[in-house]
Structure formats: structure tokens, C-alpha cells
Amino acid sequence: MTRSGRLYRDKIAAFALLALIALFAAILNNRPQAILSGDFNVVDGDSLMRNGERLRLLGIDAPEYRQQCERDGAAFPCGQQARALLVKLLQGGSAECRGNDRDGYNRLLVTCRMKGADLNGEMVRRGMAASFGSYRSEENEARVAQAGMWAGSFERPQEFRREQEAQRAQGSDPLKKAVDFIRHLAGWD
Structure with missing residues (x-):
């Protein structure tokens, strides 16, 4: 076989392999969309529950329930x-909430609508959630209008969670607790 013949054969084989990979990806990605409708229990600004199913509003990140923001110099x-x-x-x-993917906490990632309105986008537009991969134009609207969190200063929810996790990890170190106790007794804190 000539060199050009082998090159042609290799191109065909590579194309066939790519087509097979694309077919498998399409099959794996073709999960049915879950559609939940009715009443939901609100956990926090971006999480819902319904019949034991945990849902996370897709594309947004609302402040954690215990999170404080600042407006006019006050929390x-x-x-x-x-x-x-x-x-x-x-x-x-x-x-009505629809979704077919899950996050790392096994929550169904959903977009919720009611009376034609996208509730995820509305949370961002009103300044009570930040864009988290989607809803950038709604976040810009909220910033310009100084709505909700944008009326003052706040820590992005993901940063707040990261700091809380670091504090929990630090607080669970028994050696650090003992050192802190000794420092307190000695008046070094």
C-alpha cells in the first residue's frame, strides 16, 4: 500500500472513531428531563425541596441563609x-421546575417557571442571587439598579461558603484548640 493510501485509511479510521465517540456521548447525554410541578418547600434563596427531592436553581448562587451583607454601613x-x-x-x-443534571450534592439542577416568568432569572434581577454561569444580563440589571445585594457590599456566596468551610476545618483541629486555649490563658491573644 502506498503512503497516500495508508494516510487515507488512517483518516477514515480516525473519522470513524470520532463518529463512534460522538454517538456514545449523545446516548449518554440523552437523559430524560425531569419535570416537577406544584408546591415546593424553599430551603434558601437557591434551593428547594419537593417530596424529599432536593433541587438547586440552575445558573444562580444566592447568599447562604446565615450570610450577612452590608448596606449603608449596616449589616x-x-x-x-x-x-x-x-x-x-x-x-x-x-x-414548574425542569432539569436533567445533578450537582455534586446530588441535587437536581432546575430552571423554575411560574406564570411564564423564569424564577431563577428573577432572583438575580432583583439582586438576591448572583449569576453562576447564566443570567449575566440580569445581574448587570441588578447592579445598575443597585437592587438587593448590589445596594451595598457583599461577599459572593461561593466565597462565603469557602470561608465557612475553612473555619469549620480549622475549628475541628484539637491541637489548634489546645494552643488557642493556652494562648488565651497566658493573655497572648
Whole structure:
């Protein structure tokens, strides 16, 4: 076989292999979309529960329930306000949440709609959630309007969670606790 013949054969084999990989990817990615409708329990500004199923609003990141933000030099409970807004948005109708992927905590990632409105986007537009891969234009609207968290200063929810986790990890170190106790007794803190 000539060199050009082998090259042609190798190109065909590579194309066939790529086509086979694409077919497998399409089969694996063709999961049925879950559609949940009705009443939901609000956990926080971006998490819901329904019949024991945990749901996470896709593309947004709301403050953690215990997270504080700052407005006009004073702290305000932005995490509690984010939850309250989601409760309010879900009142007075039947929401429909759709999704087919799960996050690292096995929560179904969903986009929720009610009366034609995208609730995920509405949380961001009203400044009670940040864009997290989607809803960038809604976040820009909230910034310009200084809505919700954008009326003051706040720590991005993912940064807040990272710091909380670091503090929990640090607080569970028995050696550090003993050293801190001795420092306190000696008046070195």
C-alpha cells in the first residue's frame, strides 16, 4: 500500500472513531428531563425541596441563609431576604421546575417557571442571587439598579461558603484548640 493510501485509511479510521465517540456521548447525554410541578418547600434563596427531592436553581448562587451583607454601613440578613423573596415568588400559583443534571450534592439542577416568568432569572434581577454561569444580563440589571445585594457590599456566596468551610476545618483541629486555649490563658491573644 502506498503512503497516500495508508494516510487515507488512517483518516477514515480516525473519522470513524470520532463518529463512534460522538454517538456514545449523545446516548449518554440523552437523559430524560425531569419535570416537577406544584408546591415546593424553599430551603434558601437557591434551593428547594419537593417530596424529599432536593433541587438547586440552575445558573444562580444566592447568599447562604446565615450570610450577612452590608448596606449603608449596616449589616442586613441578605441570606434570609433571598429565601423570603423565593418564597414570595412561589406564592399564588403552581411552579414548574425542569432539569436533567445533578450537582455534586446530588441535587437536581432546575430552571423554575411560574406564570411564564423564569424564577431563577428573577432572583438575580432583583439582586438576591448572583449569576453562576447564566443570567449575566440580569445581574448587570441588578447592579445598575443597585437592587438587593448590589445596594451595598457583599461577599459572593461561593466565597462565603469557602470561608465557612475553612473555619469549620480549622475549628475541628484539637491541637489548634489546645494552643488557642493556652494562648488565651497566658493573655497572648
